[in-house]
Every structure is written in structure tokens, then in C-alpha cells.
Amino acid sequence: MELKFRRHPDYQALRAEMTPHEMYIRRRELLAAAGFAGTAAMIGGLPAFAQTPSAQIAAGAAMTAKKSSYTVADPQAAEQDFNEFCNFYEFGLNKDDPARNAGKMDVSNWKITVEGETDAPGTYDLRDLIDYSQLEERVYRHRCVERWSMVVPWIGVPLGPVLAKLKPKTGAKYAQFLTHLDRKAMVGLAYGGLDWPYSEALHLNEARNDLAFLAVGAYGKGLKQQNGAPIRTVVPWKYGYKGAKSIATIRFTTMQPPTAWNVANPREYGFYSNVNPNRSHPRWSQAQERVLGVGGFNPQRKTEMFNGYEAQVGYLYKDIDLIKYH
Secondary structure, X not given: OOOOOOOOOOHHHHHOOOOXXXXXXXXXXXXXXXXXXXXXXXXXXXXXXXXXXXXXXXXXXXXXXXXXXXXXXXXXXXXXXXXXXXOOHHHOOOOOHHHHHHHHOOOXXXXXXXXXXXXXXXXXXXXXXOOHHHOEEEEEEEEOOOOEEEEEEEEEEEHHHHHHHOOEOOOOOEEEEEEOXXXXXXXXXXXXXXXXXXXXXXXXXXHOOOOOEEEEEEOOEEOOHHHOOOOEEEOOOEOHHHOOOOEEEEEXXXXXXXXXXXXXXXXXXXXXXXXXXXXOEOOEOOOEEEEOXXXXXXXXXXXXXXXXXXXXXXXXXXXXXXXXXX
């Protein structure tokens, strides 16, 4: 299905309005059962911001970012919960495994390979892609397909302009993101279940939406490995697994590319994977979610269409049956 791309006429006004753990077991069971120095030369030259003197921020190091109008009224999750309750199956199947194991992965001097339908292929340093003097903080809702959610203050830059600097060809329609593959540090690879490296993708019209974000930090610090250091995508109107962590490759394609969970189980995990309370997961309802990291007994709330961002992104899917094409 083709996505329509146009900015909502009331987008600027709408920006200001953005204000049971048990389910992950079933996904864990699915997994368990399935058994260069320097930047390379690139066609077309480096992006305009490639010469920024700002360096990559180390994992967990303090960083500064300007506050943005992207926020929500809900309380933010505790930083400890954000860091210790994670899905990153390359480091283990339990929620606390990534926090224990991911620190072994070296994320310094990070490189990202750009390939496919692009006029700027090559291998980039992270600072070639991210202007660290222009970081902003965005407070987004994060919704997991396992029916839990949290509110996170991400730090980074909009995704669309970064992809534009990488000069996708006219025929390119999708951006695929591949996670770094470290067979020594990623102890969870032994469980199999998914095709590694982990892959996710967005239609370019989705990636160009102003909400789509490249995060390099959260809670005023550089991302830690368990949360996708040093760079990940954040797409707040989609289920969490659509966020690609520790991105090592960006590939532009003309056809819809494979994505990890959709390949593993297309009936349960669609390509779009928009948060949709009206379409239940085959094994549980998506009508409600349990809010984590706010203390007490993790209250439940009704799940909103597109995770509460329908006014900002609904136009993208106006002519798409989101029950069939989920």
C-alpha cells in the first residue's frame, strides 16, 4: 500500500498538544523455540554538517540539549526503569539481561554504512550524521506490543533531514535500519529465533514525518548500550520493536524490505506496526496498557490510536486498512 505524504495543515498547533509484564513471555518463548579507520570516501561528498567539531557522546555521559515543544502531560518514567527494563534480545531474553550484558559491546568510534538506492553511499562516522550542537529533547510515549508503556525524554535530532543528507535516489521508497552485530558481546544470539542482524524499516514518507527521531541520548545522558547506544530510531506512533537500536547500516530500497519480527511471524507483527487499540494481537488485546516507571502499582490506561499521535500521523494512512495492513 502506498503512503500519502503531506503535512497536516494544523501541524504546528497540534505539536503543542502532544503532551502486564507477562506478555513479553510469549515473545520470549517464540524466540527460544526458533532455534575502517576514518570515514570512507563517498560519492557526492559528505553531508553539509560533516565538519562539525562536536564528538560522539559516550554511553551514559552527560549531554546537553535544547527543550522542544514535543512533550506529553503524562509523568516520565523513572530513569532506572528505562535502563533496567529493556527488550534487546541480542543480549538476552529476560528484561534485565540487556542491562547486565550490553555493556560489553564497544560503541565508541561508531561507524554507519549507507548503501542501496542512494547517491551518497559509504561509511560515516557518527558525527558525520549527527550535529551534536543541535540536539533537542523530545518527551514521547513509548508503547510496547507486550501491553506496557513508559514516557521517555529522548535526546537527538529529527530523522528526516538526516536521511535527506544521505541523498536517497528518486526511486527509493524505504529506509531499512540494521543493528550492529557483535557475536562476542551479544550473548543472546545463541537463542536464535530472529534473523540477525536485527532489521527494521520505514516507508520514507513515515521517516519524513516530523515525529520520527534519531536518538543518541535520554534523561540528559548518552544512550547506554541496553537502550540502543549510540544511535537508534524512535517512532512514537508505532510499537517499540519498530525502533532500530545500535544502528550500523542504513539501506535505501525501492521495495518493502524484510523486518525482523515480520519475517519471524507476519501474522502477529505487521510491517507498519502502528499502535492500534482496535486491532488485537492474535494472543492478547491491545486496548489497554500498563504504565511503567511511575511508582505504585503501574496503573493501566486505555491505549490511544497511534499511541496518542493520530492528529500528527493519521493522514499518512488515510486510505489504508490498518486492520488488514497492520
